Amino acid sequence: MYHANKIIPGLVIFGLLMTFPFWFNIGSAAYSTPELVLPEDHEFCVESVEYMRAEHMSMLNEWRDAYVRDGYGEYQSMLTGQMYPMSLTKTCMNCHNNKEEFCDRCHASVSVDPYCWDCHIEPQGVE
Amino acid sequence: MKSSRRKFIRMAGFAALGWSICPSLAGAAVEAGPKLYFKGEEQLSATQWAMAVDTKKLTRQVMNKCIEACHTLHNVPEIDSNQNIKWLWIEPFRNLFYDQSHPNLTDMANKPFLALCNHCENPPCVRVCPTKATFKRPDGIVLMDFHRCIGCRFCMAGCPYGSRSFNFFDPRRYLEQLDPEYPTRTKGVVEKCEFCAHRLDKGQMPACVEASEGALLFGDLSDSSSDVRRALRERYSLVRKPKLGTGPNVYYLI
Ligand code: SF4
Ligand code: SF4
Numbered sequence: 001m002y003h004a005n006k007i008i009p010g011l012v013i014f015g016l017l018m019t020f021p022f023w024f025n026i027g028s029a030a031y032s033t034p035e036l037v038l039p040e041d042h043e044f045c046v047e048s049v050e051y052m053r054a055e056h057m058s059m060l061n062e063w064r065d066a067y068v069r070d071g072y073g074e075y076q077s078m079l080t081g082q083m084y085p086m087s088l089t090k091t092c093m094n095c096h097n098n099k100e101e102f103c104d105r106c107h108a109s110v111s112v113d114p115y116c117w118d119c120h121i122e123p124q125g126v127e
Numbered sequence: 128m129k130s131s132r133r134k135f136i137r138m139a140g141f142a143a144l145g146w147s148i149c150p151s152l153a154g155a156a157v158e159a160g161p162k163l164y165f166k167g168e169e170q171l172s173a174t175q176w177a178m179a180v181d182t183k184k185l186t187r188q189v190m191n192k193c194i195e196a197c198h199t200l201h202n203v204p205e206i207d208s209n210q211n212i213k214w215l216w217i218e219p220f221r222n223l224f225y226d227q228s229h230p231n232l233t234d235m236a237n238k239p240f241l242a243l244c245n246h247c248e249n250p251p252c253v254r255v256c257p258t259k260a261t262f263k264r265p266d267g268i269v270l271m272d273f274h275r276c277i278g279c280r281f282c283m284a285g286c287p288y289g290s291r292s293f294n295f296f297d298p299r300r301y302l303e304q305l306d307p308e309y310p311t312r313t314k315g316v317v318e319k320c321e322f323c324a325h326r327l328d329k330g331q332m333p334a335c336v337e338a339s340e341g342a343l344l345f346g347d348l349s350d351s352s353s354d355v356r357r358a359l360r361e362r363y364s365l366v367r368k369p370k371l372g373t374g375p376n377v378y379y380l381i
Binding site: 064066068069070071072073074075076078083086089090118119120121123 | 161162163164165166167170262264270272273274305306307308310311312313324328329
């Protein structure tokens with residue numbers, strides 16, 4: 001092979017750099033789902049747990065446009081058929097009334113930083 | 128070799144076509160699903176909401192009550208400088224109607240009136256907003272979607288009535304009490320009166336109208352039996368800067 005003395009060290013360095021994240025994290029704790037405090041007096045959310053876990057962010061985005069721009073105030077649950085006001089503060093935070101023990105725990109562990117609370121007023125939590 | 132390459136490219140083309148079609152089909156399937164969003168039953172509707180300000184009933188005390196009702200409900204901060212936020216404010220006659228006033232209108236010129244967004248028929252603020260954060264609802268309310276405001280302030284330049292305020296600071300620094308029912312805004316967002324659209328959607332009248340002891344009338348302009356239309360039939364009235372053609376929907380009963 002021509003220039004083997006340059007190519008082979010180059011490949012080794014490339015391989016090391018590419019796999020850096022893997023061996024750098026050897027030994028550190030694996031990701032675990034954070035422990036959430038769920039509302040006690042409710043069995044389900046507006047939709048099933050799996051749906052909310054995966055879709056709550058797009059649902060909130062759609063709610064905000066439907067509510068602010070198109071004047072729709074009510075959401076009918078696909079799970080129960082029940083009607084809910086489309087409101088972050090009045091519906092979501094009415095049950096999940098402790099932002100730190102519910103929203104923040106997940107958001108912090110996956111490093112997302114939603115800016116909802118820059119404007120919407122977070123509930124004061126359970127005293 | 129040659130023909131198999133051609134075949135490969137053809138198949139890749141079909142595959143790409145398939146990828147480009149599928150999402151739209153999925154979208155169609157979602158649209159055909161059950162309807163999930165509904166309007167509340169109590170929602171008040173109109174073709175064009177309008178307000179009439181009865182200037183004979185406007186005392187300082189009434190005006191302050193109206194402003195207080197609006198500003199506490201909507202978390203509007205009181206900032207003691209020219210960077211104050213105002214949805215509803217007091218302005219003397221000569222400023223509101225400088226094109227319809229003259230020096231000999233002595234007792235009138237300094238009389239304080241209430242001013243707010245006119246919810247114009249043909250609103251320049253909507254026309255110039257690049258993100259459609261300001262838009263006009265079918266019922267005539269010129270509403271702001273605070274989520275979309277990028278703070279470019281074109282609307283402030285477009286509005287000939289100075290109805291809009293810009294948040295130079297985080298408003299929470301100036302709010303002692305927050306009403307959790309209504310969000311605050313952030314630094315860099317424009318705001319203004321929204322004709323209490325979210326109260327109308329719940330079947331309630333605007334907060335300032337409720338607090339005004341009859342000095343503010345609110346109703347559907349296309350309904351000839353509404354409070355506003357009755358007042359306009361019976362009294363002489365002015366609108367601000369009619370020559371600009373914006374079509375204000377706040378009338379001042381003189
Ligand atoms: S008064 Fe100004 S802010 Fe209000 S609708 Fe008219 S142009 Fe827009
Ligand atoms: S209509 Fe509502 S938002 Fe507008 S000035 Fe009156 S209380 Fe404020």
